[in-house]
Amino acid sequence: xxxxxxxxxxxxxxxxxxxxxxxxxxxxxxxxxxxxxxxxxxxxxxxxxxxxxxxxxxxxxxxxxxxxxxxxxxxxxxxxxxxxxxxxxxxxxxxxxxxxxxxxxxxxxx
Amino acid sequence: xxxxxxxxxxxxxxxxxxxxxxxxxxxxxxxxxxxxxxxxxxxxxxxxxxxxxxxxxxxxxxxxxxxxxxxxxxxxxxxxxxxxxxxxxxxxxxxxxxxxxxxxxxxxxxxxxxx
Numbered sequence: 001x002x003x004x005x006x007x008x009x010x011x012x013x014x015x016x017x018x019x020x021x022x023x024x025x026x027x028x029x030x031x032x033x034x035x036x037x038x039x040x041x042x043x044x045x046x047x048x049x050x051x052x053x054x055x056x057x058x059x060x061x062x063x064x065x066x067x068x069x070x071x072x073x074x075x076x077x078x079x080x081x082x083x084x085x086x087x088x089x090x091x092x093x094x095x096x097x098x099x100x101x102x103x104x105x106x107x108x109x110x
Numbered sequence: 111x112x113x114x115x116x117x118x119x120x121x122x123x124x125x126x127x128x129x130x131x132x133x134x135x136x137x138x139x140x141x142x143x144x145x146x147x148x149x150x151x152x153x154x155x156x157x158x159x160x161x162x163x164x165x166x167x168x169x170x171x172x173x174x175x176x177x178x179x180x181x182x183x184x185x186x187x188x189x190x191x192x193x194x195x196x197x198x199x200x201x202x203x204x205x206x207x208x209x210x211x212x213x214x215x216x217x218x219x220x221x222x223x224x225x
Contacts (some may be wrong), residue, residue: 001184007137008150009153013150032211034213036216041218042219043114043217043218043219044153044201044216044219045214045216045218046213046214051210051211089152093211095166095167096158096165096208097143097155097158097166097169098143098203098214099155100142100145100152100153100154103151103152
């Protein structure tokens with residue numbers, strides 16, 4: 001059959017507000033997760049990672065939460081800025097490769 | 111310390127021509143990964159190479175696509191007899207070690223357009 005491109009879900013957020021981006025994963029054996037940010041015309045850029053023995057990790061303006069019970073990750077961005085406008089991907093390691101989960105487009109409104 | 115370098119940034123090929131995409135990993139990195147991205151989609155794994163070895167090519171199309179990472183020089187992703195469906199952004203990433211406990215460092219990609 002013919003493949004159809006998927007449209008990424010979009011999160012619109014007011015500048016200065018907090019953003020929460022969600023991600024579900026399916027492999028319960030995954031033990032390492034990474035969030036990447038991809039701006040238009042660029043490659044994915046590492047934001048923050050978390051291992052399965054943790055449920056929370058904080059970076060500069062970002063926090064990642066991991067709920068292994070329901071296989072869910074979230075990325076929280078504090079005081080969202082125009083430069084945060086991008087597509088955000090969560091990834092997990094599976095055997096020899098990082099596997100991209102669903103992406104979310106974040107649009108920051110001035 | 112230069113990041114992952116990919117060239118060319120943009121490549122236009124006519125149907126039936128060959129496309130060669132180059133990737134120089136970060137200094138000290140001997141593991142290279144190639145991904146393909148269609149518009150509005152995530153990146154899809156294609157192949158994982160170490161110096162002179164293909165470790166995992168489970169994401170590579172069976173025909174027309176090949177990859178190498180020689181002892182000296184950049185990694186090359188080669189697409190023979192390109193078709194319009196090959197139009198996409200191709201990203202390379204590198205890491206210093208094999209394993210599942212570190213992030214990959216990505217280049218800014220090569221955007222291939224097949225006319």
